[in-house]
Amino acid sequence: MNIQIFGTPKSRDTKKALRFFKERGIKPQFVDLTGREIALGELNRFIQKFTLNSLINQNEYQKQGLDHYRLSDEQVIEKLIAEPKIMIQPLIRADKNLALGWDEKAWRVWYKEQKA
Numbered sequence: 369m370n371i372q373i374f375g376t377p378k379s380r381d382t383k384k385a386l387r388f389f390k391e392r393g394i395k396p397q398f399v400d401l402t403g404r405e406i407a408l409g410e411l412n413r414f415i416q417k418f419t420l421n422s423l424i425n426q427n428e429y430q431k432q433g434l435d436h437y438r439l440s441d442e443q444v445i446e447k448l449i450a451e452p453k454i455m456i457q458p459l460i461r462a463d464k465n466l467a468l469g470w471d472e473k474a475w476r477v478w479y480k481e482q483k484a
Contacts, residue, residue, distance in 0.1 A: 369482040371396035374406055375458035381470045382458040388472065392479055396460075401452035406459070411445065416461050418468050420444060428454040 371389055371398045375382030382398075389396045399406070414423060420441055429435055432454065434447065448455045460467040460475070467474045 369394060369462055372399060372461045373397070373426075373458045374399045374401055374410070374460070376400065376402050376452055378453075379457040384470065385460060385475070388475055394479070395481075401455075401457075405482065406451050406452070408445070410461075411449065411463045413461070414466055414468060415445070417466050420457070422468060423448060423456055423459075425454050425456050 371394060373382060373389075374383070375398070377383075377400060378471050379424075386396060386398060411423075422446070426435075432451070434454070439447070456469045458469070460471075462478045465474070465478055
């Protein structure tokens, strides 16, 4: 199983996701969004499955005062790419499966399927 974890090193949920897979003998590929932007096509996969609003960390979005602007979807996507801390983390892709944020239930299903 090929697992990619998109997140930042300071994100608690990203750290927990990395630990979850490593403890089960799966070495995920970590994509540090502070050093490398997520590709638009990759981000669009998550948007299509979860919606754009689901990807926004509302607390960070409000802290930056972005909730007072009328941003188009394209502008919000640009913000998410440029400033990953306003994005829910981690974003996880396991082959064709996607997960957003802390979703241990889904990860356990993936792990069981992979073992079978």
